[in-house]
Amino acid sequence: MIQLPEPKQDVLARRDDIVAGLRPLLAEEAVIAEPNLLRPYETDGLTAYRQVPLAVVLPDTTEQVAAVMRFCHQNGVRVVPRGAGTSLSGGALPLADAVVVGLMRLNRILDIDYANRCATVQAGVTNIGITNAVAERGFFYAPDPSSQLACMIGGNVSMNSGGAHCLKYGVTANNLLGLKIVTVDGEIIDIGGAHLDAAGYDWLGLLTGSEGQLALITEVTVRILRGPEGARAMLAAFRSNEIAGACVADIMASGIIPVALEFMDKPAIHACEEFAHAGYPLDAEAMLIIEVEGSAVEQDELLTRIREICNRHDPISMKVSQSAAESLAIWKGRKGAFGAIGRISPDYLCMDGVIPTSKLPDVLRRIGEMSDACGLKVANIFHAGDGNLHPLIMFDANDAESFHRAEQFGADVLKLCVEVGGCLTGEHGVGVEKRELMPVQFAAHELEQQRRIKTAFDPGWLLNPHKVFPLQAGASVA
Amino acid sequence: MTNGQTPLLESAIAAAIADAASAGEPLLIAGNGTKLGMLRPVQAARSISTRDHTGITLYSPQELIVSARAGTPLQELEATLAEQGQHMISEPPDLSALLRAPDRPQTIGGIVATNLSGPRRVAWGATRDHVLGIRAVTGWGEIIHSGGRVLKNVTGLDLCKLLSGSHGTLGMITEATLKVLPAPEATGTLLLPGLDATAGVAALAAGLGSPFSVSAAAWLPAECAARVADLAPLGCSAALLRIEDFARSVTYRTEKLRQTLAFSQGEILDDATSRAVWRAVRDAVPLPAAPTDAVWRVSVRPSAGPGVLSAVAAASVRGYLDWGGGLVWLAGPAETATHAAVEAAARAAHGTWMLLRAPESLRTAVRVVPPEPPPLAAITRRVKAALDPRGVLNPGRLYAGL
Numbered sequence: 001m002i003q004l005p006e007p008k009q010d011v012l013a014r015r016d017d018i019v020a021g022l023r024p025l026l027a028e029e030a031v032i033a034e035p036n037l038l039r040p041y042e043t044d045g046l047t048a049y050r051q052v053p054l055a056v057v058l059p060d061t062t063e064q065v066a067a068v069m070r071f072c073h074q075n076g077v078r079v080v081p082r083g084a085g086t087s088l089s090g091g092a093l094p095l096a097d098a099v100v101v102g103l104m105r106l107n108r109i110l111d112i113d114y115a116n117r118c119a120t121v122q123a124g125v126t127n128i129g130i131t132n133a134v135a136e137r138g139f140f141y142a143p144d145p146s147s148q149l150a151c152m153i154g155g156n157v158s159m160n161s162g163g164a165h166c167l168k169y170g171v172t173a174n175n176l177l178g179l180k181i182v183t184v185d186g187e188i189i190d191i192g193g194a195h196l197d198a199a200g201y202d203w204l205g206l207l208t209g210s211e212g213q214l215a216l217i218t219e220v221t222v223r224i225l226r227g228p229e230g231a232r233a234m235l236a237a238f239r240s241n242e243i244a245g246a247c248v249a250d251i252m253a254s255g256i257i258p259v260a261l262e263f264m265d266k267p268a269i270h271a272c273e274e275f276a277h278a279g280y281p282l283d284a285e286a287m288l289i290i291e292v293e294g295s296a297v298e299q300d301e302l303l304t305r306i307r308e309i310c311n312r313h314d315p316i317s318m319k320v321s322q323s324a325a326e327s328l329a330i331w332k333g334r335k336g337a338f339g340a341i342g343r344i345s346p347d348y349l350c351m352d353g354v355i356p357t358s359k360l361p362d363v364l365r366r367i368g369e370m371s372d373a374c375g376l377k378v379a380n381i382f383h384a385g386d387g388n389l390h391p392l393i394m395f396d397a398n399d400a401e402s403f404h405r406a407e408q409f410g411a412d413v414l415k416l417c418v419e420v421g422g423c424l425t426g427e428h429g430v431g432v433e434k435r436e437l438m439p440v441q442f443a444a445h446e447l448e449q450q451r452r453i454k455t456a457f458d459p460g461w462l463l464n465p466h467k468v469f470p471l472q473a474g475a476s477v478a
Numbered sequence: 479m480t481n482g483q484t485p486l487l488e489s490a491i492a493a494a495i496a497d498a499a500s501a502g503e504p505l506l507i508a509g510n511g512t513k514l515g516m517l518r519p520v521q522a523a524r525s526i527s528t529r530d531h532t533g534i535t536l537y538s539p540q541e542l543i544v545s546a547r548a549g550t551p552l553q554e555l556e557a558t559l560a561e562q563g564q565h566m567i568s569e570p571p572d573l574s575a576l577l578r579a580p581d582r583p584q585t586i587g588g589i590v591a592t593n594l595s596g597p598r599r600v601a602w603g604a605t606r607d608h609v610l611g612i613r614a615v616t617g618w619g620e621i622i623h624s625g626g627r628v629l630k631n632v633t634g635l636d637l638c639k640l641l642s643g644s645h646g647t648l649g650m651i652t653e654a655t656l657k658v659l660p661a662p663e664a665t666g667t668l669l670l671p672g673l674d675a676t677a678g679v680a681a682l683a684a685g686l687g688s689p690f691s692v693s694a695a696a697w698l699p700a701e702c703a704a705r706v707a708d709l710a711p712l713g714c715s716a717a718l719l720r721i722e723d724f725a726r727s728v729t730y731r732t733e734k735l736r737q738t739l740a741f742s743q744g745e746i747l748d749d750a751t752s753r754a755v756w757r758a759v760r761d762a763v764p765l766p767a768a769p770t771d772a773v774w775r776v777s778v779r780p781s782a783g784p785g786v787l788s789a790v791a792a793a794s795v796r797g798y799l800d801w802g803g804g805l806v807w808l809a810g811p812a813e814t815a816t817h818a819a820v821e822a823a824a825r826a827a828h829g830t831w832m833l834l835r836a837p838e839s840l841r842t843a844v845r846v847v848p849p850e851p852p853p854l855a856a857i858t859r860r861v862k863a864a865l866d867p868r869g870v871l872n873p874g875r876l877y878a879g880l
Contacts, residue, residue, distance in 0.1 A: 113779070114683075114687060115680075115683045115687075115780070115781050116683070116779045116780050116781055116804075117683075117686060117687060117780075118779070138689065139687075159632060160632045160636070162630055166630070167629075170603060170607065171630060171632075173607070173636070173639070174603050174607045183853060183857070187853035189851060189853055189854050190851075191854075193779070193828050193829070194778075194779035194828070195777040195778050195779055195804055195828075195829045195830060196599060196600070196604070196777055196801055196804050196805070197593075197595075197599075197604065197775075197777035197805070197830060197832075198643075198777075198830060199777075199830040199831065199832055199847035199848050200847055200848070200850060200858065200876060200877075201640060201643070201644055201648070201858060201861065202593070202606055202639045202640055202643050202644075203854070203857075204639075205606060205636055205638075205639025205640065205642070206635065206636055206637075206639055206640045208636065208639075209632045209635075209636050210635055210636075213635070214635075226686075226687050226688060226689055227689060228689050228691070229689045229690075249540040249541075250540070252540045252541070252542060253539055253540040255563055255660035255663070256660070257659060257660065294727065295730065297730070298727050298730070301724070301726065301727075354628040354629070354630050354631060355628065356538070356541055356543075356627060356628060357540070357541050358538065358540065358541060383630070385629075386628070386629035386630045387541070387628050387629060387630070388629075388630045421626070421627055421628070422626065422627075422628050423626050423628055423631045423633045424633045425631075425632050425633050426628070426630035426631060426632065427630060427632060428632075429632055430632075430633060434633075438633070438634065441626075441633055441634070442623075442634060445620050445622070446622045446623065446624075447634075449616060449618075449620070449622050449637075449864075449865070450634050450635045450637070452864035452865075453635055453637075453640075453861055453864050453865070454635070455860075455864065456857060456860035456861045456863070456864045457857060457860075457861075468634065
């Protein structure tokens with residue numbers, strides 16, 4: 001269990017004054033301090049951790065965000081930014097002495113510029129909301145995390161979210177042009193814009209994925225892309241994880257870049273099939289979902305090449321979608337994976353390590369051994385093209401010992417990822433969850449260098465503290 | 479750069495920087511020095527080069543990654559990738575001729591440190607978008623790494639992006655790991671002759687907004703097209719849209735593009751011609767830069783490109799448009815007033831500029847990149863101090879006094 005910090009007693013003692021000081025800055029109902037109304041903000045997508053905040057504010061404008069930040073800065077109050085609260089790493093977990101700044105009311109699309117292929121939206125617009133706004137002209141916003149119906153673009157930027165299609169289109173960082181940020185002391189700064197190349201340092205790149213450590217994000221300018229003529233998916237089922245892994249390597253080396261290349265192991269296949277009835281092969285040990293794009297003829301050509309590659313690996317079965325509806329059915333199982341696992345086990349931890357794709361079979365074997373050793377079931381679903389694993393570790397939340405074992409299992413999986421040359425997190429972020437594992441990936445002086453950069457933006461460590469960096473950091477995070 | 483240090487080992491680079499820091503003596507950081515003509519000149523008693531810190535340390539084609547020490551010549555890296563049918567995604571330019579660089583190859587460290595990208599940037603991202611991992615020596619004399627050798631990684635602050643394009647002012651990059659992709663089987667180009675800048679950029683926008691995966695889009699006025707051998711016979715302007723894919727897809731997509739843009743004079747350039755034309759566009763060959771001229775790269779929203787060209791024409795500045803109109807290559811008299819005209823045009827278009835080439839006197843006298851608003855400039859100073867507390871790494875390269 002990750003330790004939550006001791007709240008600053010002097011801040012707790014000033015709670016009424018702080019709330020009173022915030023009220024004039026915002027609309028009346030936009031400052032929440034009543035305990036029962038604070039309860040919905042006590043957790044995010046990592047529901048094992050809960051903490052009711054000091055207060056919640058829901059600003060309507062960037063200027064209000066700036067006013068809140070100036071007030072909190074002057075009064076030494078910590079701030080936890082929050083979008084839709086879908087973080088799987090506890091990135092939006094409150095602190096008892098912190099004000100949660102909820103950005104969900106900043107939900108307007110400000111500008112859509114098809115000629116320049118960009119859109120400017122406020123931080124609280126949902127990921128899918130951007131695509132929906134530009135779909136009528138055949139455009140889309142590329143990164144598509146599983147939570148895209150709910151998660152907000154400001155949170156996507158903060159965590160540098162990925163998705164199933166980033167093998168071709170890249171992650172959030174590759175699809176941004178500009179940000180409007182509010183600094184810890186309430187300054188509003190525009191970063192980038194509608195142009196491609198920044199001059200000076202790459203603040204856009206540094207802020208993306210910075211998990212609320214450096215500044216608050218209130219507006220985002222994203223690239224929007226014209227969709228392809230069409231897309232089609234296929235399934236290929238294999239006799240072992242090793243064989244499926246070898247097939248992935250061959251596809252990647254073939255010169256074809258599929259738009260998506262997803263891998264599911266046997267437990268995941270079964271769970272998803274029971275949930276979605278997508279026609280997944282229940283006799284397979286491993287299954288790939290492969291999607292290509294282009295005209296109908298181009299799709300045929302690419303899928304023919306991929307089928308030839310799969311055929312070299314003794315597949316149990318292959319099924320090429322013949323229509324958009326069949327492709328949707330294939331994706332339905334994958335996109336519903338979290339819900340499907342939820343039916344088997346109400347509680348699970350979704351891990352997010354990344355490994356070199358060549359290590360896939362070895363890592364899956366070792367995860368299986370760990371699962372047997374600790375007596376907890378695991379289903380593996382991941383973005384095979386880029387090596388981003390999502391082991392879903394099932395446990396019983398009513399059993400503290402079971403939760404403890406699940407956390408230990410998860411930590412061991414992530415250590416394994418680093419050991420084979422990968423990293424702790426590919427798209428969910430470090431947050432609270434993986435904070436104490438950071439020394440596995442970084443030497444002490446490297447973490448200290450990152451802390452110095454954090455300090456350059458946030459000298460008093462008021463922004464989303466006690467996340468990302470291990471707690472035993474010494475005075476700077478006290 | 480001939481009498482400075484050229485360590486073989488990363489540890490020796492770290493020792494040299496630690497020594498300079500403890501002495502408080504500034505260091506000129508470079509590879510082969512092919513880009514020293516860019517930006518502000520560095521006043522430094524000492525210099526250090528990555529040129530002997532070379533070698534590809536990891537190449538895994540099926541994982542789409544390659545790692546190389548900073549001094550590795552780019553051409554060596556590209557040749558290694560080509561053997562496996564792969565390439566650098568951001569299509570880095572070779573500006574050696576433009577910058578009148580010494581006759582030595584540009585290094586991978588130099589490309590990452592300057593974040594220079596070619597025509598493919600409009601569709602597939604900049605060099606910084608594909609830096610997966612980095613090793614560098616900070617101004618503390620410490621070796622740090624960020625990122626790694628996997629395609630996705632959000633662990634900790636992204637120092638890969640911060641160091642890419644920092645021109646050696648925040649750390650001396652010693653090794654980079656890059657995402658690479660299969661090189662396309664074929665390249666084709668739709669050429670639309672005779673359009674003015676506004677109509678040309680509108681055509682580029684229509685192509686980039688089509689479903690056919692245009693991978694580059696440029697507009698060259700007649701005088702610039704005349705400087706590219708394959709376009710010179712046109713005798714007029716050229717709007718160019720590139721498709722890169724499997725051969726049959728290139729044939730299909732270039733034709734579909736011609737139909738979609740409904741431009742009857744559209745001509746489709748074959749593979750060899752396309753590659754030659756885009757290499758020229760990439761390396762600023764079309765730019766009518768007299769030997770004494772200054773050169774700028776201005777980055778604006780694509781539809782603003784034509785306005786920048788016309789705004790600076792009165793100052794005798796001329797150029798062409800890449801990135802669908804969003805990259806404005808400019809050349810003109812190397813004078814303060816001319817620079818001011820370019821700066822004003824870029825500002826009016828809410829864009830950025832970089833003074834890419836000029837005599838040292840001009841590069842010292844003017845802002846080579848846009849000034850930052852005061853709150854951001856304060857952050858810049860603090861971040862610089864966080865990585866280079868004694869201010870010894872390429873001082874003054876981007877901003878005077880920093």
